[in-house]
Amino acid sequence: MTQAESSQGTEQVPLIEARGICKYFGAVTALEDVYLKLYRGEVLGVVGDNGAGKSTLMKILAGLYPPSAGELLVEGQPVHFSSPRDARDRGIEMVYQDLALAGNMRIDENIFLGREWTRRFGLLKLVNNAESLRRAKEHLDKLKIEVKSVKQRVEDLSGGQRQAVAIARATAFDARVIIMDEPTAALAVKEVRKVLDLIKDLKHHGIGVILISHRLDDIFYVCDRVMALFHGRNFAEAPLAETSRNEVIGWIMGNKSPAAQAAKIFDLN
Amino acid sequence: MATTTPDAQITARERSLRVRLIPYVDRFGILFVVLAMILIGALTQPEVFLTWRNLSNLPGQNAANAVLAIGMFVVILTAGIDLSVGSVLALAMMTTAVLAREGFPPLLLIPLPILIGMAAGLFNGLGLTKLRLPHPFIVTLGTLNIARGLGNLVSGGVPVSGLPEVVRFWGAGNIPIGSIQIPVSLIIVAVLYLGFFVFLQYTRTGRHIYAIGGNPQAARVSGINVDRTLVLAYVLCGAMAGLAGLLVAGRTNSGFPNAGIGAELDAISAVIIGGASFFGGRGSVLGVLAGVLVIGLLRNILNLNDVQVFWQQVLIGVVIILAVFLDVIRRRVGSANE
Numbered sequence: 001m002t003q004a005e006s007s008q009g010t011e012q013v014p015l016i017e018a019r020g021i022c023k024y025f026g027a028v029t030a031l032e033d034v035y036l037k038l039y040r041g042e043v044l045g046v047v048g049d050n051g052a053g054k055s056t057l058m059k060i061l062a063g064l065y066p067p068s069a070g071e072l073l074v075e076g077q078p079v080h081f082s083s084p085r086d087a088r089d090r091g092i093e094m095v096y097q098d099l100a101l102a103g104n105m106r107i108d109e110n111i112f113l114g115r116e117w118t119r120r121f122g123l124l125k126l127v128n129n130a131e132s133l134r135r136a137k138e139h140l141d142k143l144k145i146e147v148k149s150v151k152q153r154v155e156d157l158s159g160g161q162r163q164a165v166a167i168a169r170a171t172a173f174d175a176r177v178i179i180m181d182e183p184t185a186a187l188a189v190k191e192v193r194k195v196l197d198l199i200k201d202l203k204h205h206g207i208g209v210i211l212i213s214h215r216l217d218d219i220f221y222v223c224d225r226v227m228a229l230f231h232g233r234n235f236a237e238a239p240l241a242e243t244s245r246n247e248v249i250g251w252i253m254g255n256k257s258p259a260a261q262a263a264k265i266f267d268l269n
Numbered sequence: 270m271a272t273t274t275p276d277a278q279i280t281a282r283e284r285s286l287r288v289r290l291i292p293y294v295d296r297f298g299i300l301f302v303v304l305a306m307i308l309i310g311a312l313t314q315p316e317v318f319l320t321w322r323n324l325s326n327l328p329g330q331n332a333a334n335a336v337l338a339i340g341m342f343v344v345i346l347t348a349g350i351d352l353s354v355g356s357v358l359a360l361a362m363m364t365t366a367v368l369a370r371e372g373f374p375p376l377l378l379i380p381l382p383i384l385i386g387m388a389a390g391l392f393n394g395l396g397l398t399k400l401r402l403p404h405p406f407i408v409t410l411g412t413l414n415i416a417r418g419l420g421n422l423v424s425g426g427v428p429v430s431g432l433p434e435v436v437r438f439w440g441a442g443n444i445p446i447g448s449i450q451i452p453v454s455l456i457i458v459a460v461l462y463l464g465f466f467v468f469l470q471y472t473r474t475g476r477h478i479y480a481i482g483g484n485p486q487a488a489r490v491s492g493i494n495v496d497r498t499l500v501l502a503y504v505l506c507g508a509m510a511g512l513a514g515l516l517v518a519g520r521t522n523s524g525f526p527n528a529g530i531g532a533e534l535d536a537i538s539a540v541i542i543g544g545a546s547f548f549g550g551r552g553s554v555l556g557v558l559a560g561v562l563v564i565g566l567l568r569n570i571l572n573l574n575d576v577q578v579f580w581q582q583v584l585i586g587v588v589i590i591l592a593v594f595l596d597v598i599r600r601r602v603g604s605a606n607e
Contacts, residue, residue, distance in 0.1 A: 096511075100490045
């Protein structure tokens, strides 16, 4: 931590960096030579049309898919993730678009899934439910997320509450990078604001956040920088202050600027 | 993040007795069915049903199904199925019987069938996870045939009778406690069910099995090794099939190649009657025990009342459908507030 702080003035080492990432599914090219950098306390918006490769890139960063080619670095160190567990061990968490929650299990069990609290019982290591419930309650309180009881099953929760549980899981341990894939897509207006404010909160704690969203309102509310993918490649990137909604919409459609658009039309002819 | 429903409505609904009873009916409903059956048994055959002679038969008659069912339960929790357990039971039993005849050391005959069962389970688990066969139905259907065939091959298709004392003890022995004889099979089932209860409720791997049944993707992205956990589930199920083979061999003092035909269906029935979801992630060890008891008591009561065996089958079919139908109704009531 101190190392990162002291280097803040000078050239920072990115929390996570992707270099020349390619991903092929059989004959399909999902990503081709993609670069990405994310710094401490930064919110990076990733935009692109359906099929642009956003989710695939995020799943590579989260350790769910291995890249076909290219390199991942965490705080300057080359890493190789063979499962989401490796990524989580490095402090990289992801909130999936479908939330990836087990509806049949309690809220606390979902938050600590794969990292259960245990205690020794002679030779046996058993799940410590009291600890799990207490810690989950504590954590949700910290995030200002209200639920009736952490003992509730996730399937009994509303969409917003489920989203909150998914975020709570990503933040339950010392995450350094949190990737959110369309976290607001299924939410009511009031809930969207809460999620976005939560992202701002995370940012202030020095966590790096990557936000995929189709909603430009979200991007322009929380992001520091925005990058666009188009047909599986880096297309454009800019600090938020130096771009506009219209330009970003153009990027999503594959247009760099009015001039470039004209050139493209000219090319086609 | 608040729901849109007014709080007052929620609390009013929650205060109603009917709604507050749901979780208890959910958990213990099937036990009332067991109690009702005991009552019916006692009322229709007052001189026989509740005697020690009748009741002490139940563990022996139902131990194999109880053991198969608890293994099947683990697999069903992962949203899987194991159709091979009946055949694996026969393979384990025949191998044990044949080796016993050939003078294999009797003490090694106890772990042997369990190891055979585990090997079959490993085969199923690897077929599912490594060969990526689309559904466990397929690989276990294959194993059903393979194990049945192998069971016939090792014995030449003929029964073997007369087994060492130590094998008979596991299936038919009694341990005297005070003035009563406790069947060994009852003790085995009790220890196993307790062990599986602790395993599934209180170990990380046990919870992961529930999580995989609930949402395998959630388990995977949480860093759970889903494939390894699935293989373990099938190995446990296979181990139980092997143990069931040992119990049946001990009880009948023989090995017969047609043993366990259709046993997988009884085991699945017990699990489903006990309230486990066929789609994984739901159910309890207590429920499975109740499911085994419902089937066992039904057969016992119908036998005592001289009901034809064909009618027994009809009734068990009706009970399966009724049990799941009650489950459907229960869920509909339970989720009515959505």
